[in-house]
Amino acid sequence: MKTIAVLTSGGDAPGMNAAIRAVVRTACENGVKVYGVVRGYNGLINGDFIEMDLRSVSDIINRGGTILYSARSTEFATEEGMRKAVRTCREKGIEGVVVIGGDGSFRGARDLSERGIPCVGVPGTIDNDIACCDYTIGYDTCLNTIMDMVDRIRDTSESHDRCAVIEVMGRRAGYLALNAGIACGATSILIPEVEVDIEKHVIERMRKTQRTDKKHFIIIVAEGCGVDVHELAKHIQAETGVESRATVLGHTQRGGYPTVKDRVMATRMGNYAVKLLMNNIGNRVVAAQKEDVVDYDIFEALNMTKTIDMNLYNIAHEVSI
Numbered sequence: 001m002k003t004i005a006v007l008t009s010g011g012d013a014p015g016m017n018a019a020i021r022a023v024v025r026t027a028c029e030n031g032v033k034v035y036g037v038v039r040g041y042n043g044l045i046n047g048d049f050i051e052m053d054l055r056s057v058s059d060i061i062n063r064g065g066t067i068l069y070s071a072r073s074t075e076f077a078t079e080e081g082m083r084k085a086v087r088t089c090r091e092k093g094i095e096g097v098v099v100i101g102g103d104g105s106f107r108g109a110r111d112l113s114e115r116g117i118p119c120v121g122v123p124g125t126i127d128n129d130i131a132c133c134d135y136t137i138g139y140d141t142c143l144n145t146i147m148d149m150v151d152r153i154r155d156t157s158e159s160h161d162r163c164a165v166i167e168v169m170g171r172r173a174g175y176l177a178l179n180a181g182i183a184c185g186a187t188s189i190l191i192p193e194v195e196v197d198i199e200k201h202v203i204e205r206m207r208k209t210q211r212t213d214k215k216h217f218i219i220i221v222a223e224g225c226g227v228d229v230h231e232l233a234k235h236i237q238a239e240t241g242v243e244s245r246a247t248v249l250g251h252t253q254r255g256g257y258p259t260v261k262d263r264v265m266a267t268r269m270g271n272y273a274v275k276l277l278m279n280n281i282g283n284r285v286v287a288a289q290k291e292d293v294v295d296y297d298i299f300e301a302l303n304m305t306k307t308i309d310m311n312l313y314n315i316a317h318e319v320s321i
């Protein structure tokens with residue numbers, strides 16, 4: 001392929017810029033023309049393209065967010081929207097597209113691929129919920145951000161002998177909650193993959209640790225559990241007598257400068273994606289597995305399922321007591 005495009009779609013994630021940089025630089029260095037698509041699939045539909053060069057991506061490796069902006073396109077979900085996107089690609093001579101985003105974005109990439117524009121997906125989401133990947137761009141930064149913020153909450157909880165009930169993102173998955181919970185020594189971690197039992201998983205555990213003279217507590221709740229953390233804090237206070245406060249970390253978790261891991265992996269995956277397209281290989285998803293970067297057929301990738309590491313869940317609760 002001699003002309004490609006790159007877009008970011010869905011929730012932004014720290015490290016997306018590093019991936020864009022890698023895509024653009026790899027393409028430029030290999031004589032491939034590269035367009036940046038503004039605001040994800042909406043930009044593809046509206047023909048909102050920027051021709052990128054080596055300097056278009058200077059000084060972005062350290063920046064959170066995405067310089068190409070992102071969107072969750074409702075129009076692209078329609079047949080007409082997809083047809084328009086194909087048309088604008090053809091008009092610009094775009095032969096392949098690198099899609100940086102989560103599984104919703106990959107479904108868009110699959111649909112575009114089916115309509116004759118080969119796409120390569122690069123996993124970018126804080127949620128780490130893409131089945132074929134051990135890790136997704138932004139996950140590591142987000143975990144570190146959560147850890148930093150929970151550490152701060154711990155300082156004040158400890159000073160006041162309180163219980164901090166903290167909601168973290170993750171959409172329907174508990175990867176952020178589980179790993180941040182371990183890193184922060186949470187007494188209880190509620191994740192959607194394990195049926196929520198407040199009495200057993202929170203109240204009984206707190207009572208048990210109270211008997212060992214523990215006076216302050218951290219409870220991490222994944223948003224996907226559907227638990228109202230404000231109500232939970234009131235319940236804990238009523239049941240245990242421990243003054244409790246709830247915090248929803250919200251979108252602070254999505255911002256900030258990316259960690260080393262996110263920058264390095266985004267660079268490797270962006271580079272890998274362009275190499276596939278340069279070799280006329282499309283309809284793939286780039287994935288990180290252990291320390292390797294590999295690729296999967298996009299249909300196969302979307303049909304895979306991912307399970308939470310229950311051993312890790314058990315270790316978390318065995319140790320944080």
Ligand code: F6P
Pocket residue numbers: 011102125126127169170171223254
């Ligand atoms: O997928 C990333 C994510 O931050 C989820 O963790 C969260 O559920 C969702 O996006 C929030 O979406 P929005 O920014 O549209 O509110």
